[in-house]
Amino acid sequence: xxEACVGWRVRVALRATAALAACGAVLxxxxxxxxxxxxxxxxxxxxxAASSLTDVFGDIAAAFxxxxxxxxxxxxxxxxxxxxTQINAGASADVIAAADERTATQVDARQVTVFARNRLxxxxxxxxxxxxxxxxxxxxxxxxxALCAPDVPCGALAEQVGGPELVAAADTREPNVRGVLxxxxxxxxxxxxxxxxDLTAAGDAVTGIDIDHPASTxxxxxxxxxxxxxxxxxxxxxxxxxxELLAGAGFEAP
Amino acid sequence: MRQRAVGGLWLPAGVGLALLVVPIIGLLQRxxxxxxxxxxxxxxxxxxxxxxAVTSAVAAGASVLLGLPLALALSRCGASLRRLLRVAVLLxxxxxxxxxGTALLFALGRRGLLGQWLDATFGWSLPFSTAGxxxxxxxxxxxxxxxxxxxxxxxxxxxxxxxxxxxGARRSVAxxxxxxxxxxxxxxxxAALAWARALGEFGATIxxxxxxxxxxxxxxxxxxxxxxxxxxxxxxxxxVVLLAVSIVVLVALRDRWxxx
Numbered sequence: 029x030x031e032a033c034v035g036w037r038v039r040v041a042l043r044a045t046a047a048l049a050a051c052g053a054v055l056x057x058x059x060x061x062x063x064x065x066x067x068x069x070x071x072x073x074x075x076x077a078a079s080s081l082t083d084v085f086g087d088i089a090a091a092f093x094x095x096x097x098x099x100x101x102x103x104x105x106x107x108x109x110x111x112x113t114q115i116n117a118g119a120s121a122d123v124i125a126a127a128d129e130r131t132a133t134q135v136d137a138r139q140v141t142v143f144a145r146n147r148l149x150x151x152x153x154x155x156x157x158x159x160x161x162x163x164x165x166x167x168x169x170x171x172x173x174a175l176c177a178p179d180v181p182c183g184a185l186a187e188q189v190g191g192p193e194l195v196a197a198a199d200t201r202e203p204n205v206r207g208v209l210x211x212x213x214x215x216x217x218x219x220x221x222x223x224x225x226d227l228t229a230a231g232d233a234v235t236g237i238d239i240d241h242p243a244s245t246x247x248x249x250x251x252x253x254x255x256x257x258x259x260x261x262x263x264x265x266x267x268x269x270x271x272e273l274l275a276g277a278g279f280e281a282p
Numbered sequence: 283m284r285q286r287a288v289g290g291l292w293l294p295a296g297v298g299l300a301l302l303v304v305p306i307i308g309l310l311q312r313x314x315x316x317x318x319x320x321x322x323x324x325x326x327x328x329x330x331x332x333x334x335a336v337t338s339a340v341a342a343g344a345s346v347l348l349g350l351p352l353a354l355a356l357s358r359c360g361a362s363l364r365r366l367l368r369v370a371v372l373l374x375x376x377x378x379x380x381x382x383g384t385a386l387l388f389a390l391g392r393r394g395l396l397g398q399w400l401d402a403t404f405g406w407s408l409p410f411s412t413a414g415x416x417x418x419x420x421x422x423x424x425x426x427x428x429x430x431x432x433x434x435x436x437x438x439x440x441x442x443x444x445x446x447x448x449x450g451a452r453r454s455v456a457x458x459x460x461x462x463x464x465x466x467x468x469x470x471x472x473a474a475l476a477w478a479r480a481l482g483e484f485g486a487t488i489x490x491x492x493x494x495x496x497x498x499x500x501x502x503x504x505x506x507x508x509x510x511x512x513x514x515x516x517x518x519x520x521x522v523v524l525l526a527v528s529i530v531v532l533v534a535l536r537d538r539w540x541x542x
Contacts, residue, residue: 043492062363107510109511113378113511116512134512172407172410177507177511178511179507198494199410200492200493200494201493202493202497203493203496203506211492214391215391216392216393216409
């Protein structure tokens with residue numbers, strides 16, 4: 029009785045697995061050839077980009093795909109130092125767009141070209157609970173402050189702008205700039221040092237306060253592979269349509 | 283027939299075993315053995331060691347103090363209530379740690395459900411504090427103690443407790459002198475498991491408690507930061523420490539897992 033029962037269960041399981049496999053095959057077929065008969069000829073391009081480029085590179089990739097219908101762009105965002113670590117560990121990427129020039133020197137990249145610049149600003153929750161007025165008020169001991177980790181560009185730039193006093197006042201060092209922005213959005217910190225462009229991206233959800241300091245970081249884009257699409261993409265980032273998108277997001281011209 | 287079935291199992295079993303063992307070998311062959319003492323002696327890693335040692339010990343202690351009454355309640359209450367309690371206790375165990383951290387943020391963060399009251403009433407703010415690290419670690423570690431302890435308490439001989447009571451022992455004495463010694467191996471195993479889980483905690487910690495050297499940066503967080511920052515030797519050194527601790531826990535629990 030019990031053996032028969034087990035046998036029956038196994039058969040059901042096998043049948044269910046077969047059905048699932050068939051489903052999967054149908055899905056794969058639908059996905060790859062459903063909407064585009066030239067699917068087999070589509071080429072893919074992987075772009076590793078700094079966290080601060082999250083929104084604008086989505087737009088740039090969409091514009092690039094519109095101009096090159098046969099190319100699929102895959103974007104991966106992380107702190108620049110992490111991108112370099114992943115590339116050096118063998119991650120396959122065709123293009124890197126980092127938030128400082130140092131990162132581009134840490135990987136085996138060619139045709140390194142600066143395509144934008146960015147400055148820091150202070151982000152506070154809309155009600156500004158700690159009454160932040162500028163860089164000087166961030167060193168107040170009672171204020172909860174988020175900075176980027178020391179090894180990502182926004183963290184290094186914050187140290188350059190605010191000096192050791194600012195670094196000592198930090199309550200958390202987030203792995204990337206969007207982590208800092210999130211902590212401000214949630215109201216868990218009184219202030220975070222982010223890029224001006226992150227303020228644009230966050231809209232009314234945070235209030236921005238200027239930092240009166242000339243330091244800025246340069247964003248280099250570089251080739252990691254020989255693929256012609258990669259060269260096309262880099263050329264596109266430097267072209268007027270992409271530069272307009274960057275300017276709209278608050279980036280400065282190189 | 284039997285022979286054939288076993289033969290067919292060798293391949294998947296071997297692949298499974300390789301998947302578990304090869305990463306450990308990969309880690310060990312990259313370990314900078316000769317530089318290990320100087321790497322571990324660096325101020326940054328020492329800070330992380332101290333934070334991890336303190337927070338994991340406190341979290342394990344809190345798991346025992348708060349988890350033992352919970353395990354007792356679980357072992358004594360009716361079946362339907364127990365099922366409900368078990369879900370509540372097991373959920374943090376199966377929850378992705380980053381979800382745990384997000385949940386903690388919305389419950390105990392400055393603007394969280396309980397957190398805003400704690401902040402307004404006592405001026406306590408848990409995120410970005412060492413206490414926050416302990417809370418995150420306890421959240422993920424306590425279930426390991428509760429479940430292990432409950433099993434031990436339930437398998438303890440209730441008849442012996444009953445006998446002690448009829449011989450005039452007070453309830454508390456019967457529990458302390460008869461029940462606890464019987465469940466002691468389970469309680470110790472549960473505490474060790476909870477401590478190991480607290481020591482390894484990463485996702486909930488970085489989400490809820492942030493990452494600041496000397497305050498909230500634990501060994502796993504320091505490992506992550508070292509790897510991100512392109513200091514792989516440091517990351518491997520820290521990983522070897524955590525691996526050694528894991529092996530010690532396994533050896534301590536050998537009666538439970540290795541000899542049955």
